[in-house]
Amino acid sequence: MNWTAVKSIYLFEMTRFFRTITQSFISPVLSTSLYFVVFGAAIGSRIQEVEGVSYAAFIVPGLIMLSVITQSISNASFGIYFPKFIGTIFELLSAPVNFLEIVMGYVGAAATKALFIGVIILLTAFLFVDFEIQHPIAMVGFLVLTCISFALMGFIIGIWAGNFEQLQLVPLLIITPLVFLGGSFYSISMLPPVWQVISHFNPVVYLISGFRWSFFGTADVPIGLSLFAITGFTTLCLGVIWWIFKTGWRIRQ
Amino acid sequence: MPPIVEINALRKAYASGFEALKGVDLSIEEGEILALLGPNGAGKTTLISTVCGITTATSGAVSVGGHDTVRDFRAARSMIGLVPQEINLEPFEKVQNTVKFSRGLFGQTPDPALIEKILRQLSLWDKRDAQIRELSGGMKRRVLIAKALSHEPRVLFLDEPTAGVDVELRRDMWEIVAELKRDGVTIILTTHYIEEAEAIADRIGVIASGEILLVEDKDKLMARMGKKELEVQLSAPITAIPDSLASDALRLNEDGTALIYTYDTRSERTGITKLLAEVAAAGLTLRDVVTRQSSLEDIFVGLVHEGDAP
Structure with missing residues (x-):
């Protein structure tokens, strides 16, 4: 393993993040605060408790997931698309690194940024709502796994994208609906039976459910299944990236 | 001594069917400067890209320092520095950061003294903390060279290093190449300026339509042409x-x-x-x-x- 290269890519990407640190933090903190004001304080006060948890607290895990998933994808897809766009990818392709090292550098950095933001949102949430985390270790585990798996997916999108429009398209058309309909703001059990069944085809449901379980001990799907889903998703993404580098799809002529 | 770069029957056909390289054989000796002359579209860049791992060959083999560039890509690529034709740089990055990044990417531990030496050699030291977008075209090209040299390559590929560069900078570039040669670096440069090949190369290769037409000692060639x-x-x-x-x-x-x-x-x-x-x-x-x-x-x-x- 060329660990020096992994570290170099990682730090180089993180520098980009720190260069734009204000906007990186302000926007998620602001939007989360707005969500809490609207859903937590204004509307939430009229909503009864969900599974024994106040509505404002109930949406905390969902809100964190919403931001973390969006951030992981956009960070990672931009991170690899940008070198492709400006041409600096030549250096990556001619360096003595294999696909795993490239992925660890780029995806690692993208996941770290998303994790930072996830933590910031969690801290912001404490300012607005009163809640406790029942399974802190599981919570961190889910958060980290989510960051990594969606950063992997973002990396694939970044390689696939041929222009900036496509780069925005997948997150906008696929990910945002999946996350919103994945139970960020409600429990799946609140839906009519038909939609409950349909929801089980949404992979994000398993993530949010598992993550919420680590907060409150209640879940829409068994925790084991959640863990299985996220592990499976991570493996799938890794497999696709392995194939991309093996065939040179969209990166090597 | 075996050649430092050995290219055997290298073919490259693009997906469009265009055959950019039609069975290229080329041996490059350690420490020499080889100029590859050829018109646009001759296959110069494809040849370099294939050796460096940016393009995959359709068939044939390349070894650098005895290491196959596919099977043993780590060892082979560690020896190679590449200065591409296009100015591909991160616009918002600082000069020295991007050079340090290149060194790390090639698996070398940080060496501030070496980076300073390279930046000074290329007259970039005063600009080390400037963002790349603030630099002139010629300066950007120097940054590309600095990046390629940052991991101390034994073989340096310069893809049209002086295309679109003014006369003064071109002379500077030749000066730099001569200095690298003194340090024992093997240099392969592509150009379509005959004057350039005459000025700095030890051997001259002529490539056209994906084939090497001739490789000869510059002096012999010049004698023939003088x-x-x-x-x-x-x-x-x-x-x-x-x-x-x-x-x-x-x-x-x-x-x-x-x-x-x-x-x-x-x-x-x-x-x-x-x-x-x-x-x-x-x-x-x-x-x-x-x-x-x-x-x-x-x-x-x-x-x-x-x-x-x-």
């Missing part, structure tokens, strides 16, 4: 060269109206004065004198045209 012809046109045709003039360098044209003398422009004595004196002494009357030089350009164009023929 020849000049002096045509001494006579007032009255003669049937044979007078004995007093007989020499290997002199021949008579077909209709006997002119003597053609071949000489080397670079030798100290061209023998022209002597020839003209002897011609006068032999009682021949001159009508006119014409000189002709075969240039690298002529040979180059000739070769490329042969390459074009079906």
Whole structure:
């Protein structure tokens, strides 16, 4: 393993993040605060408790997931698309690194940024709502796994994208609906039976459910299944990236 | 000593069906400067990209320092530095950060002293904390060279390093190349400036339509091309060269109206004065004198045209 290269890519990407640190933090903190004001304080006060948890607290895990998933994808897809766009990818392709090292550098950095933001949102949430985390270790585990798996997916999108429009398209058309309909703001059990069944085809449901379980001990799907889903998703993404580098799809002529 | 870069029967066909390389064989000796001359679209960049791992070959093999560039890509690529033709740089990054990044990417531990030496050598030290977008085109090209040198490569590929660069910077670039050669770096550069190949290369290769047409020592090539012809046109045709003039360098044209003398422009004595004196002494009357030089350009164009023929 060329660990020096992994570290170099990682730090180089993180520098980009720190260069734009204000906007990186302000926007998620602001939007989360707005969500809490609207859903937590204004509307939430009229909503009864969900599974024994106040509505404002109930949406905390969902809100964190919403931001973390969006951030992981956009960070990672931009991170690899940008070198492709400006041409600096030549250096990556001619360096003595294999696909795993490239992925660890780029995806690692993208996941770290998303994790930072996830933590910031969690801290912001404490300012607005009163809640406790029942399974802190599981919570961190889910958060980290989510960051990594969606950063992997973002990396694939970044390689696939041929222009900036496509780069925005997948997150906008696929990910945002999946996350919103994945139970960020409600429990799946609140839906009519038909939609409950349909929801089980949404992979994000398993993530949010598992993550919420680590907060409150209640879940829409068994925790084991959640863990299985996220592990499976991570493996799938890794497999696709392995194939991309093996065939040179969209990166090597 | 085995060649440091060995290219065997390298072929590259793109998905469109276009065959950019048609079985290239090339050996490059350690420490030499090889200039690859060729028109646009000859396959120069594809050749370099394939050696460096940016493009995958359709068939054939490349080894660098004895390491196969596919099977043993880590060892092979560690030895290679690449300066691409296009100025591909992160616009918002600082000069020294991007150079340090390149060193790390190639698996080398940080060496601030070396980075400083390289930046000074390329007159970039004063600009080390400038963002790349603030630099001029020539400076950006230097940054690309600094990046390529940051991991101390044994083989350096320069893909048209002086394309679109002003005369002064071009001379600077040659200076830098000469200095690298003194450090023992093997350099392969592509260019379509014949003047450039003449100025810095040890050997010259000519490539056209994906094929290497010729690889020769520059001096030999230059000797071939440094020849000049002096045509001494006579007032009255003669049937044979007078004995007093007989020499290997002199021949008579077909209709006997002119003597053609071949000489080397670079030798100290061209023998022209002597020839003209002897011609006068032999009682021949001159009508006119014409000189002709075969240039690298002529040979180059000739070769490329042969390459074009079906």
